[in-house]
Amino acid sequence: MNVILLGPPGAGKGTQAQRLEERHGMKQLSTGDMLRALVASGSALGQKAKEIMDAGQLMPDELMVQMISDRIAQADCAGGFILDGFPRTVRQAEALDEMLAAQGMKLHAVIEMRVADEVLVDRINTRIAQSQTARSDDNVETLKKRLDVYHGQTAPILPYYEAQGRLITVDGMKSIDQVSEEIEAILTAAV
Numbered sequence: 001m002n003v004i005l006l007g008p009p010g011a012g013k014g015t016q017a018q019r020l021e022e023r024h025g026m027k028q029l030s031t032g033d034m035l036r037a038l039v040a041s042g043s044a045l046g047q048k049a050k051e052i053m054d055a056g057q058l059m060p061d062e063l064m065v066q067m068i069s070d071r072i073a074q075a076d077c078a079g080g081f082i083l084d085g086f087p088r089t090v091r092q093a094e095a096l097d098e099m100l101a102a103q104g105m106k107l108h109a110v111i112e113m114r115v116a117d118e119v120l121v122d123r124i125n126t127r128i129a130q131s132q133t134a135r136s137d138d139n140v141e142t143l144k145k146r147l148d149v150y151h152g153q154t155a156p157i158l159p160y161y162e163a164q165g166r167l168i169t170v171d172g173m174k175s176i177d178q179v180s181e182e183i184e185a186i187l188t189a190a191v
């Protein structure tokens with residue numbers, strides 16, 4: 001199955017994507033992790049990515065679309081994938097529809113994980129406190145910008161998928177296990 005997990009920073013996309021990968025062998029495709037690998041490479045593009053991520057802004061659509069297009073064409077995605085962090089703009093969502101159609105692939109579920117902003121701030125603060133190597137975009141100031149970008153640029157994806165009859169929303173404020181159960185039920189129904 002091919003699945004999109006949508007939600008603001010700290011909604012639990014990565015947590016649930018990892019579980020799906022472990023349980024079902026679907027490949028987790030985290031654009032944030034891909035960009036952090038690019039930053040670690042030390043390339044000029046990686047340096048640019050770091051500046052944009054640290055500012056809480058989005059990378060250019062064309063770059064992200066190319067990154068995902070290259071990735072889903074690889075053999076390890078043949079058994080299904082979970083998009084974690086992509087699409088993040090309506091332009092990316094449109095491009096994804098085009099690339100899936102061109103490759104004869106289907107989207108089985110678009111799952112929005114809805115979490116109130118104040119809960120997200122608590123979660124990211126907990127993640128900062130627990131991590132020995134905190135992400136450079138995990139701080140209160142950048143998180144506020146990331147949330148603004150989510151509401152302004154990413155949330156318009158929700159009506160896009162709703163209009164296609166694909167959007168399913170889960171309460172991301174339940175426990176991690178409860179959210180997993182809801183996602184499992186959605187995937188079972190989507191088979």
Ligand code: AP5
Pocket residue numbers: 007008009010011012013014015016031032033035052053054056057058059060064084085086087088092123124126127137146172173174175176179
């Ligand atoms: P990215 O790495 O995708 O970050 P994000 O979307 O801000 O998401 P997070 O990783 O912070 O949160 P998450 O939803 O995965 O939550 P998690 O499972 O970690 O993107 C980083 C940056 O890269 C962007 O700002 C942008 O600059 C750039 N970028 C990436 N993709 C792009 C794109 N497509 N286009 C343009 N730019 C792009 O959970 C968070 C914490 O909460 C954890 O500690 C977890 O244990 C806890 N938790 C999870 N679920 C629960 C629960 N149910 N109850 C209690 N705690 C929970």
